[in-house]
Structures are given as structure tokens and as C-alpha cells.
Amino acid sequence: MSELLDLTAAQTAASLRAGEVSTDELFDHSRARAANDDLGAFLWVAEDAPPPVSAQAPLAGVPLAVKDIFCAEGVPSTSGSRILEGYRPAYTATVVERLAAAGAPMVGKTNMDEFAMGSSNENSAYGPVRNPWDRERVPGGSSGGSAAAVAAGIAPWAIGTDTGGSIRQPASLCGLVGLKPTYGSVSRYGMIAFASSLDQAGPITRDVTDAALLFRHMVGRDPCDSTSLDHPEEIELPQADRLDGLRFGVPPELSGEGIEPGVLTVLKDVLGRVEHLGGTVNETRLPHSPHGLSAYYVLAPAEASANLARYDGVRYGLRAGNGDLLSMYEHTRAEGFGDEVKRRIMLGTYALSSGYYDAYYGRAQRVRTKIVADFASAFESCDFVITPTSPSVAFRIGERTGDPLAMYLSDYCAVPASLAGLPAISIPGGLSEGLPVGIQLVGPAFSENRLLQAAHALEGAIAFPTGPPPT
Amino acid sequence: MSSVADRAYEPVIGLEIHVQLSTRTKMFCGCALSFGEEPNTRTCPVCLGHPGTLPVVNAEAVHYGLMIGLALDCELAPRSIFHRKNYFYPDLPKGYQVSQYDIPLAAGGRLGDVRIHRVHLEEDAAKLVHSGASGRIHGAEGSVVDFNRGGTPLVEIVSEPDIRSASEAAEWLRLLRATLRRIGVSDVNMEEGSLRCDANVSIRPAGEATLGTKAELKNMNSFRFIERGIEAEIARQEAIVRAGESVVQETLHFDPASGALTPLRSKEEAHDYRYFPEPDLVPVAPTEAMVGRAREALPELPAARAARFERELGLSSDTARLLSFRGELGDYYEEALGAARADGGADPTALASWVTVELVPRLPDGDPSASRVRPDALARLVSMVGAKRVSGSAAKEVLTAMAEDGGDPEAIVAERGLAMTDSADLGAVVDQALAANAAAVAQYRAGKEKALGAIVGAVMRETKGRADGGAVRELILERLSQ
Numbered sequence: 047m048s049e050l051l052d053l054t055a056a057q058t059a060a061s062l063r064a065g066e067v068s069t070d071e072l073f074d075h076s077r078a079r080a081a082n083d084d085l086g087a088f089l090w091v092a093e094d095a096p097p098p099v100s101a102q103a104p105l106a107g108v109p110l111a112v113k114d115i116f117c118a119e120g121v122p123s124t125s126g127s128r129i130l131e132g133y134r135p136a137y138t139a140t141v142v143e144r145l146a147a148a149g150a151p152m153v154g155k156t157n158m159d160e161f162a163m164g165s166s167n168e169n170s171a172y173g174p175v176r177n178p179w180d181r182e183r184v185p186g187g188s189s190g191g192s193a194a195a196v197a198a199g200i201a202p203w204a205i206g207t208d209t210g211g212s213i214r215q216p217a218s219l220c221g222l223v224g225l226k227p228t229y230g231s232v233s234r235y236g237m238i239a240f241a242s243s244l245d246q247a248g249p250i251t252r253d254v255t256d257a258a259l260l261f262r263h264m265v266g267r268d269p270c271d272s273t274s275l276d277h278p279e280e281i282e283l284p285q286a287d288r289l290d291g292l293r294f295g296v297p298p299e300l301s302g303e304g305i306e307p308g309v310l311t312v313l314k315d316v317l318g319r320v321e322h323l324g325g326t327v328n329e330t331r332l333p334h335s336p337h338g339l340s341a342y343y344v345l346a347p348a349e350a351s352a353n354l355a356r357y358d359g360v361r362y363g364l365r366a367g368n369g370d371l372l373s374m375y376e377h378t379r380a381e382g383f384g385d386e387v388k389r390r391i392m393l394g395t396y397a398l399s400s401g402y403y404d405a406y407y408g409r410a411q412r413v414r415t416k417i418v419a420d421f422a423s424a425f426e427s428c429d430f431v432i433t434p435t436s437p438s439v440a441f442r443i444g445e446r447t448g449d450p451l452a453m454y455l456s457d458y459c460a461v462p463a464s465l466a467g468l469p470a471i472s473i474p475g476g477l478s479e480g481l482p483v484g485i486q487l488v489g490p491a492f493s494e495n496r497l498l499q500a501a502h503a504l505e506g507a508i509a510f511p512t513g514p515p516p517t
Numbered sequence: 518m519s520s521v522a523d524r525a526y527e528p529v530i531g532l533e534i535h536v537q538l539s540t541r542t543k544m545f546c547g548c549a550l551s552f553g554e555e556p557n558t559r560t561c562p563v564c565l566g567h568p569g570t571l572p573v574v575n576a577e578a579v580h581y582g583l584m585i586g587l588a589l590d591c592e593l594a595p596r597s598i599f600h601r602k603n604y605f606y607p608d609l610p611k612g613y614q615v616s617q618y619d620i621p622l623a624a625g626g627r628l629g630d631v632r633i634h635r636v637h638l639e640e641d642a643a644k645l646v647h648s649g650a651s652g653r654i655h656g657a658e659g660s661v662v663d664f665n666r667g668g669t670p671l672v673e674i675v676s677e678p679d680i681r682s683a684s685e686a687a688e689w690l691r692l693l694r695a696t697l698r699r700i701g702v703s704d705v706n707m708e709e710g711s712l713r714c715d716a717n718v719s720i721r722p723a724g725e726a727t728l729g730t731k732a733e734l735k736n737m738n739s740f741r742f743i744e745r746g747i748e749a750e751i752a753r754q755e756a757i758v759r760a761g762e763s764v765v766q767e768t769l770h771f772d773p774a775s776g777a778l779t780p781l782r783s784k785e786e787a788h789d790y791r792y793f794p795e796p797d798l799v800p801v802a803p804t805e806a807m808v809g810r811a812r813e814a815l816p817e818l819p820a821a822r823a824a825r826f827e828r829e830l831g832l833s834s835d836t837a838r839l840l841s842f843r844g845e846l847g848d849y850y851e852e853a854l855g856a857a858r859a860d861g862g863a864d865p866t867a868l869a870s871w872v873t874v875e876l877v878p879r880l881p882d883g884d885p886s887a888s889r890v891r892p893d894a895l896a897r898l899v900s901m902v903g904a905k906r907v908s909g910s911a912a913k914e915v916l917t918a919m920a921e922d923g924g925d926p927e928a929i930v931a932e933r934g935l936a937m938t939d940s941a942d943l944g945a946v947v948d949q950a951l952a953a954n955a956a957a958v959a960q961y962r963a964g965k966e967k968a969l970g971a972i973v974g975a976v977m978r979e980t981k982g983r984a985d986g987g988a989v990r991e992l993i994l995e996r997l998s999q
Contacts, residue, residue, distance in 0.1 A: 117569040130568065137562050139569060238568040242796035271571050272799050349796055352601050355612020356566045360662065371660075375605055398603070398791035407793060 050075075052513040055202040055256040059106035069099045069107030073151060076109040079200045080154040085176045085185075087194040088154045089114050090122050096151035103149025104263060110150040111201035113192050114158050116142050116247075117236040125238040126158040126188075128171040129357045129364045129382025139236020140268045141205065141247050148263040153201055156191030160384045161354065162212055162240040164188050165456035168447055169386045176443070177220060179481055179515040183440040186216030186456075192250045193220040199514040203251045203260055207237055209244045210342050211435075211460025214472035217250050218435035218484025221474045221515065223501070224250045225257045226460075228491045229467030231277050232261075233268030239353040241346035242273075244464050252512040254473060254502040258283050261494065278492050284502035289323040292500060294487075295330025295428030300459045306438045308478030313434050316475040316485050319507040320432070325500075330424045330431060334416040338462040341417070343454060344397045344410035345465075350387075351394030357382060389450065418466045425490050430500060433459045435472040435484035463488045471501050474510035482510075526758065527723040528751045529731075530686050530716055531634075531678035534693065535671050536703045537641060537711040538581045543668035544640040545572030545615065551665035564668035566610030571797050574599075578670035579622075579801055581702040582638050583811035585672055586623025588700050588818055589633045596802045597622045597637075599795040604788050607662050608642040615640050616673075618792045622801065629692050629820055632677035638801075643667030672702075678717065678728065683747035687740045690714060695819040695842035707738050714743055718750045720758065729754075730764040734771055735781060746771035749778055822847060830854075830865040839873050846872060849885035849892055856893035862900025871899050875913060879920040889923035890916065898926035910982050911935040938980045946984075947992050950975040961997065969993065 050058060050067060061067050073095055080091040088111075099107035117123045117135035124130040142152060159169040167175040167190025175190040177183040178198040185194040189206025193216035196204045206213040208226035217224025225248045232247045239245060249260035262281035268274045294317070301313060317327045359365035359378035366381045367373035383391070397406035424431055437458055446453045463470040468488050475485035485504075489497040542549055546563035563570040586593050600618035616639035626633035643664040647657035674693070680686045694705045694712060705712040713736055719729035734750055737743045749771065754764050768781040803811075817825075819841040826837035826847075840847040850872045857863030876895065881887045898915055901907045907915065907930055915929045930936050938946070950972050951958055960968035969990070976989045 117567075123568070125568065133568070135562070135567065135569070137567075137570075234569075235571050236569040239797075270573060272573050273571075273797065348793060351791075352603050352611075352613050352793070355603060355605065356568070356610060358605060358607070358612060360607050361565055361610060362567065371607065395791065398793055400789045400791070403791075403793075 052199050053202070054252045054512055055105075055108045056253075056259055058108050058202050059101075062101040062106045062108070065101075069101055070095055072107065073109050073153060076153045076201055080111070080195070083195070083198075083200055085178060085181070085194045085198060086173050087111075087156055087175050087185075087191040087198070087200065089124065089126075089157050089172055089191070090155040092151075092153050096146070099149045099151055105145065105149035105259070107149050107151065108202050109153035110145055111154055111156050111192055111195040111204035112142055112152045113189050113204070113206045114155040115162055115207050115238045115240075116155075116205070117238065118142055118152060118155070121152075121155065123155065123238070124172070125162070126160040126170040126172065127357075127382065127387070128384070129378070130238075130362075131171075131364060133363045135236075137236065140233035140270060141264050142236065144266075145205070145260070145263055150203075150260070150263070154195075156189070156195055156204060158191055159188035159212075160387050161238070161350070162188040162207055162209055162245075163350070163386050163390055165211065165215055165453055166441070166443075166446065167191065167216075168443065169384055171384055174443055177440045179221065179440065183442055183481070184219065186219035186436070186440065188212040189216050189224075189250060193217055193222055193224070196220070196222055196250055196252060197514065203249060203256050205247055205260070205264070206250045207240075207245055207247050208460075208464065209240050209246075209346060210464045211457035213248045213250055214435045214460050214470060214484065214486060215456055217472045218474075218486075219440040219482065221482030221510065222250055222252060223254050223257045223474070223505075224248065224472045224484075225261055225494070225498075226463065226470045227261065227265070227494060228277075228469045230273050230275050231469075231492065231494070232264045233266070233271040233274045235268050235270035235274075239349075241349040242353060243349060244342075244346060254284055254471075254498055254505050257471070257501075258498045261498075277494070279495050282495050282498075284495075284498040286499040286503040287323075287506050289320055289325030289500060289503050292325045292430070293428040294320050294325050294327045294430050294432045295424055296327060296432055297330050297332040297335060297424070299332050299335045300433040300462070304437050304455065304458060305434055306478065309434045309436070309438060309483050312476040312478055312483040313432075313485060316504065316508065317432070319504060323503055323507055327432075328428060330428050332417070332420045332424060332431070332462060334413060334420050335462040337413050338417055338465055339454060339458055341410040341413035342457070342461045342465060343393065344406050345414065347390040347394030348397045348407050348410075349394070351391045351398065354383075354387065354391055386450070414465045417462050421462070421466045421468060421488070421490075429489070430497065431488040433486050433488070435459060435486040439478050439481035439483060459486060467491065469494050469497055471497050473501050473505055473508070475508060476510065525723040526720045526755050527725075528681055528683075528747075529678045529719045529721060529728060530680035530682075530747060532676045532680065532686060532690060533715040533717065534674045534676075534690070535713040536585075536674065536697060536705065538578050538670040538672060539701075539703050539711075540575055540577040540581065540670050542575060542577075544575050544578055544638070544670040545668055548668065550669055554665060556661075556663035556665060559665040560667070564610065565664055566612075572615055572795075574798060574801065575670055578638060579803070580807065580811055580814070581670075582622045582636065582672055583803055583808060584700050584702055584814055585674070585697065586626070586636050587808075587811055588696055588815055589623070589626040589628050589636060589674070591623035591626030591633055591636055593623050593803060593808060594620055594801075596620070596800045598800045599638075599798045600792045601795050603791045606642070607660065608645045608667065610643065610664065610667060614642065615795055615798070628696065629689060631679045631689050634675040634677050636672060636674050639671050639673060641666055641669040641671050678719075683744045683751065686716060686747055687744045690740065690743065691842055692819060695844060699819055699844045700815055707740070710738070713738070716743065716747055716750075718747055718754070719764070720751060720754045730766050732764065732766065733768045734778070735768055737771055737773075742771060742773045745773065745776065746778070749776055753778060819844065819847075826869075830869070832866060832869050836869050836873055840869060845885050846877070849876075849888075853892035853896040857896035857900060860897070860900070862903060863896045864899075864903055867903060868896060868899050871895060871916075875916055879916065888920065890919045891923070894919060894924075894926055901926060901930070905985055905988070906930075906937055907935055908937055908982060908985050911937075934981075935983055938984045943976075943980070943984055943989065943992060946976055946979050947989065947996060950979065951993070951996060958997070
């Protein structure tokens with residue numbers, strides 16, 4: 047049974063269909079492992095078996111770990127925050143519902159940085175998550191629990207959300223595949239909002255095929271999300287093993303200064319494989335991308351400052367104070383939110399204030415427009431932009447908690463694609479200091495099929511192990 | 518040069534009107550609108566601002582908004598957007614109101630003599646109920662929130678400061694209300710809050726073009742209070758300026774009981790709403806088909822109808838406006854007029870006067886559609902008066918009978934013997950009256966014209982009011998001159 051959990055989800059599905067194991071047995075096993083998890087990856091584990099799932103369902107009953115940012119009816123959904131402790135939503139997120147209907151029942155809710163604000167999972171109100179590759183290190187964030195659960199073989203696959211790298215960076219640090227889809231291709235309904243114009247749900251899996259399989263059942267317009275739309279293409283399971291004729295652009299802005307040498311070595315190795323598989327590699331400028339992080343840290347907190355205003359103690363979640371209205375507001379929010387969340391609410395509130403709006407929010411929007419234009423011109427001369435996903439391998443727990451700016455730099459390479467709303471995938475490129483290094487491919491809007499094909503071909507050449515890390 | 522104290526001042530008034538739309542569901546979710554249901558029974562995760570929920574724009578609200586924009590002669594924005602207006606209050610579940618800000622649905626229109634600045638869509642707040650003596654949030658023992666109203670679609674209409682008196686303001690608001698009621702987008706009930714009006718009031722030396730510092734009067738919930746509130750504010754500002762001081766920009770609450778104006782908040786403590794574009798919604802971009810549908814849905818508007826009544830039917834301006842501003846009266850009148858034309862009777866002016874003067878006080882709850890008097894029956898009654906088949910006073914008795922029990926005017930006249938006495942019979946009655954009132958005849962002949970009244974009275978008594986007073990008088994004079 048435990049060997050089964052070392053398989054990819056697609057391989058597990060094949061075992062289920064072959065009758066080697068039943069969906070109930072598999073779910074129980076995954077549930078038991080989640081309940082005994084000592085990585086801190088889970089905030090809630092299913093108590094009961096899900097409604098019967100047929101192994102003939104598209105996702106065959108392979109259990110799914112779900113980031114705690116997704117609402118599920120009657121199930122604690124905290125978004126990693128004290129302010130939502132005990133909150134059980136009255137409804138289920140569209141994505142969770144779609145995946146359950148396709149045969150991927152939710153086995154547990156995974157730990158995360160509070161309201162998805164963080165790159166190490168250390169901002170969770172419910173404790174840090176340990177990286178299965180090195181338990182003294184962070185798994186990345188904010189979808190750290192989902193990444194750790196999949197990397198450790200507790201769940202065959204997981205979903206996370208990505209606002210400025212929160213799927214790709216933990217996938218990179220845990221040796222997994224993480225896909226941040228085109229903005230709008232997956233419904234945000236039921237996803238607890240951090241920064242609405244950037245938030246997007248996506249898969250965290252052991253290989254590219256699993257990512258495609260899960261993503262295929264996540265996409266599509268949702269009448270409950272006005273910003274969602276139908277993907278123009280059916281999502282295919284990738285088969286490619288060559289990159290003939292494909293042009294890979296390497297932006298010097300995201301592959302030089304500030305990137306660890308070990309990470310650059312892996313990038314160089316992967317670029318060699320690209321050429322070996324028939325692809326070409328060229329320099330492609332993204333001149334405004336160095337300003338991406340600054341723009342992101344104005345826009346995301348601005349939206350967050352409004353998105354988090356609803357946690358006021360009136361209707362649900364924590365209520366504190368002496369009964370007076372102002373006291374209730376102040377104490378509820380002072381006790382309910384952690385430091386990073388408070389920092390971003392203050393940043394965002396300031397950026398939107400009368401007299402500062404143009405200088406901050408307005409200027410950041412203009413930078414965002416420039417970054418969109420940078421990518422558009424890059425894609426005139428290349429099919430994909432290729433960069434490291436994270437400037438570094440997994441860092442030690444506590445190493446960056448005292449320095450928010452150092453922490454923010456973790457998303458330096460991931461943020462430009464988020465600002466441009468473009469699809470981006472992180473795949474393991476190799477090891478540095480014995481720890482995984484992720485490589486990011488960014489494509490034009492709705493190019494997920496091509497992105498997954500290219501990632502699949504590269505994955506075959508890199509041959510990174512899909513099982514849990516050596517212990 | 519005139520001194521500050523005796524200079525003439527001119528009020529400058531602009532109105533901001535909030536209208537609750539009578540759509541089936543709320544602005545951004547599928548909850549049905551509430552009409553006094555149990556508190557918190559018309560709610561869902563979206564309108565309660567639960568985590569993870571998203572707004573979806575109500576297409577019917579956009580349709581109504583476009584109808585209002587067109588009815589007020591506005592330019593429709595090809596692409597309007599929603600913003601978030603941020604502030605904390607327990608009646609605002611998300612901590613922000615989704616509203617339109619720099620690009621409203623419609624702008625630059627006109628209604629009557631007043632230009633329209635803008636028309637935009639937004640969502641209503643929930644209702645707070647405070648226990649304790651003050652009835653307000655400060656000093657309340659406890660407060661509860663009823664979210665039934667939260668998320669009701671609102672249209673905000675802002676006029677340009679083109680109004681120059683309190684009565685003009687009330688009169689224009691009546692036209693606006695009639696227009697909104699006519700196009701059927703709202704109940705426009707001020708007492709129930711489906712129409713709410715704030716007024717921006719300033720004064721300036723008469724004839725000058727610059728605007729003075731304005732004060733905003735909040736939520737006056739009847740036409741009378743609006744008029745009195747604005748009058749009080751004009752007087753207050755004049756007193757300030759004449760005393761050589763300056764008006765301060767502030768928001769005031771008018772207390773109709775005491776006539777007092779008390780500050781709600783001043784500019785210094787004004788909110789910084791930190792508006793920014795709502796990222797959860799896409800722009801509202803009306804297609805030609807949507808605009809076409811809104812245009813087709815517009816009936817004839819009250820101002821146009823009043824002009825037509827004056828122009829084509831020769832009604833007085835006051836009567837035309839009364840029939841147009843109360844659209845249901847106008848509808849009743851036009852139906853009666855159609856019936857009258859079909860059988861060639863009833864003069865439009867006389868019919869209008871019977872509707873506005875005689876029928877209105879006999880209406881149940883002021884609603885002509887609930888009246889037992891059928892429009893064609895009223896038309897026939899008025900044509901009988903015109904043909905002198907029944908006297909005016911007898912016709913009023915017939916109308917009262919029809920208002921109580923319905924029925925047909927000819928039948929009631931016949932049954933009650935109210936038909937006008939014909940001229941042969943009248944001659945005999947007049948002769949009798951002259952004989953019986955010899956003294957009055959003598960006085961008249963002696964030059965005392967008033968004496969004639971006694972003779973007319975005698976004839977009217979004898980005919981029980983069925984005779985036409987004018988005809989009686991003529992006949993008496995004819996006999997006396999023989």
C-alpha cells in the first residue's frame with residue numbers, strides 16, 4: 047500500500063482501474079497518513095469516507111489535498127488565519143466541487159501562509175510546515191502544506207493557489223510540478239481572496255501528466271466568477287518528448303544577479319537539454335521585469351486591504367473587544383491577523399489613500415501594463431520564456447522571518463507572469479546542495495497545452511525522481 | 518455699493534437621489550429582494566460577504582439603469598466600471614460598497630429644466646437596528662443587523678446645481694419620481710426608502726456665477742421635509758453670511774419635528790474611501806441590442822405627455838401636469854377619452870376636469886385602477902352633462918353612486934329620476950314660481966336684481982335640481998320681459 051503512494055496520481059489511477067486497490071482503501075490509507083503527518087502539512091483531515099467514487103470516473107477516486115484557502119461546505123476553512131478559526135463555510139468552492147465530481151475526493155485541507163501572504167509557510171497561524179527534503183527547511187509558500195503533502199507521498203496530488211508564485215515556488219522547493227494557469231481560466235469562486243486580480247488556482251503534482259490531468263478538470267467558465275472564461279482549447283495529456291523548432295527565451299533580468307550560483311548551474315544544464323531535444327535558446331529581454339516585485343507589493347496589498355476588510359467580527363470568525371463597535375473592530379483584527387497580514391493591510395491602505403493613489407497604485411498599474419507589453423514583444427521572438435522559479439533552494443526555517451524584503455525576493459522570478467496573467471509552470475530541473483531547483487516556463491495566455499507539452503518533453507530528459515525524497 | 522447685510526442672495530441647489538430598483542433579485546447575487554420579510558431570511562454567502570464569494574452583476578439592474586439613463590437623456594458609457602468604496606460599518610458586510618466612480622453608466626443628461634450630472638449603479642447597505650434610548654449607534658445598548666436589504670440594486674442620480682428654490686427642488690423631484698414610476702424601474706416610495714433624496718445647498722450673491730460653499734442635507738423622506746429642510750438651510754446660510762461669517766462644508770441632518778439642522782460629520786472627519794477599480798467584476802459594456810431593448814422598453818415620459826396634453830387637447834398646464842405626473846390618472850383619463858371619442862361625446866377639457874377634480878377625491882387609496890367607476894362610464898356621464906341631459910350637481914350625485922356601487926350612468930339617472938327637466942315642463946314650473954313669488958317679481962321690476970335669486974331657487978327646489986340653472990334664469994328673464 048505505501049508503495050502505491052509513491053506513484054504519480056495517473057499511475058495510482060491505473061492501479062485503481064486495474065482493481066489492485068479500491069478507492070475506499072486508498073482514501074483510508076491517504077487519510078491515515080495525513081492524520082499522522084508530522085510535517086505540519088495538514089490543518090484538517092477528512093473524518094469520513096467520501097461518497098462512493100467509481101474508479102471509472104475521470105480522476106478514478108485518487109484523493110486530493112486541498113489548500114485551506116478553498117471553502118468547503120461544513121469543513122473548517124481558515125486560510126491559515128486565526129481570524130477564521132472555527133469558520134465552516136456554507137458552500138463549496140467551484141474548483142473543489144468540480145474535482146470531486148470528476149473523482150478526486152478531498153482528503154484534507156493543507157497548511158498555508160496566512161491569507162496566502164508568504165513564501166515559506168512560516169506566516170501560518172497554525173505553525174510552520176517542514177520540507178520533506180530537509181525537515182529544517184521551509185517548503186516554500188504560500189501553498190507550502192500542499193507541496194509538502196505531495197512531496198512526502200501523503201497525498202498523490204494537491205491544489206494550491208498562486209498570486210505571485212505561491213504554487214510555483216513551493217513546487218520548486220519541494221521538487222514538484224506546479225502550474226499557475228492563465229488568469230481567468232479557473233474559477234476563483236470559493237477561493238478566499240488575497241489579491242483578486244492575481245489569484246489563480248492550479249495543480250501541484252509529482253509530474254507534468256498529473257498537472258495536465260488535474261488542470262483539465264479545473265478549467266472553465268463559472269457563472270459565479272465574472273472574471274472566468276472558457277479555455278479555448280481542450281486540455282490534452284502531454285505526450286511530447288522532443289522540442290524541435292521551439293524557441294526558448296532567457297531573460298537576463300531574471301537569470302543573473304540575485305540568483306544563487308547553484309540554481310544558475312541547474313538552469314544552464316536544463317538549457318543544454320532544451321537544445322539537445324531540438325529546441326533553440328536565445329536571450330529575450332523583459333526590461334521592466336525587475337520592477338515587477340515593487341509593483342506587485344503595491345497592487346497585491348492594495349487589493350488585500352479591501353479583501354480583508356470583511357473580517358470585522360460582525361458575522362463570522364473571531365470576535366474580540368469589549369462590545370463597543372470600535373473596540374470590536376480593533377481587537378478582532380489585532381488579535382485575528384498575524385504580523386505579515388497587518389503589514390500588507392497597512393501597505394495597501396496607504397497606497398490607496400487620497401493623495402497617494404496616483405504615486406503608488408496608479409504607477410504600479412502602469413508598470414503592470416509595461417510588463418504585459420514586455421511579454422507580448424518577447425513572444426514575438428520566442429515560444430516560451432524560461433527562468434529559474436526561485437532565486438534559491440529551500441532556506442532554513444527562521445532564516446528570513448526577520449527580513450520581509452529578503453522573503454519578498456523569493457518571488458522575484460515568479461511575479462512578472464502573475465502581473466501579466468500568463469500561464470507558467472515550474473518543473474524540477476535538478477538538485478543544488480542536495481535540494482530541488484525548479485525551472486519556470488512562461489507562455490502566452492491560454493498556451494497551457496503547449497506549455498505542458500514542452501514541460502513534458504523536458505521532464506523526460508531531466509528524469510528527476512517522482513517518488514518522495516531520499517531520507 | 519451694497520453691504521453684505523442687505524445684498525440679495527440666490528440659492529443654488531443640486532439633488533442626489535438614490536432609487537432602489539424593483540428587480541427580481543439583488544445587485545450581485547441571486548437573493549430575491551425583500552419586502553418586510555423576517556430579518557436575515559433573504560441572504561446568501563455572497564450578500565453576507567462570506568470569504569471566497571464573488572459578485573456577479575444583475576443584468577436586469579443594468580437594463581433598468583440604461584432605461585433611466587435614456588429617460589434622463591444621458592450619454593450611455595460604452596464601458597463603465599465598478600469601484601470599491603472602502604469604509605468600515607456593520608451594515609456593510611464586505612467592508613466596501615461596490616459602486617461606480619469615475620466612469621458611471623450614464624452622464625450628461627437633462628430632465629425638465631435641470632441637467633443631470635450622472636447616473637450610476639451600486640448596492641444598498643443592510644439595515645441596522647439599535648436598541649436603547651438614542652436609537653442611534655452611539656449610546657446604543659445593542660445593535661442588530663438585518664441583511665435582507667443589503668445588496669439591493671440602487672441607482673444614484675445626481676443633478677447639476679440648476680435648482681434655485683426649495684419649491685423648485687420639490688417640483689423637480691416630483692417630475693423625476695413620476696418619470697421613474699412611469700418607466701417602471703422602482704416603487705419610488707419615499708416613506709419606505711425606495712426613493713431617497715439628499716440636497717446640496719449653497720448660496721451666492723444674486724447674479725454671480727461662482728458657487729458658494731455647500732452643505733449636504735441627508736435623507737429627507739418626504740416632499741414636504743425636502744422643501745422645509747432646504748428652506749431652513751437657505752435661511753441658516755443667509756444668516757451666517759449676513760453676519761459676515763463663512764459657511765462651512767458639512768453634512769446636516771434635518772429634524773422635521775424641530776426644524777433643526779444638526780451636523781452629521783464635517784469635511785475634516787470625512788472618510789477617505791480609497792476607491793479603486795473592483796477587480797472581481799468586468800466592465801459593463803452595453804451592446805447595441807441591450808441599448809435597443811432599453812429604448813424600446815421606455816413608454817411616453819411624463820414631461821412629453823404633459824406637453825402633448827396641452828398641445829393636442831388644450832388642457833391647462835396644471836391639469837396636464839397633474840394627469841402626467843400621476844401616470845395612473847393619465848392612463849385613466851386617456852382610456853375615458855378614447856371611449857368618449859368612440860361615441861362622439863365628452864369634451865377633453867371637461868373630462869380632464871371631472872377626472873382631476875371630481876374623481877380623485879372619490880378614489881380608493883388614490884388608485885384609479887381600483888375604482889368602481891369605469892373610464893367609459895365616466896366619459897358617458899360627462900357627455901350627458903355636456904348635452905344638458907343631466908345637471909352638474911346631479912351628475913356629481915351619479916358619480917358618487919358609481920364610486921360606491923359601480924353601474925351605468927344612464928341607468929342611475931333614470932332610476933333616481935335625475936334627468937334634466939325638458940323645456941316644456943320647465944315653462945310650467947317657471948310660470949307657477951312667478952305666480953307664487955309675486956313680491957319678488959315686484960322687487961325685481963323695481964330694479965332690485967337680487968330678487969331674481971329667490972325665483973330661481975323656487976324653480977330649482979321644485980325640479981329637485983334636475984334643471985339647468987342657466988336655462989332657468991334665462992326663461993325667467995324671458996317671461997318677465999314679456
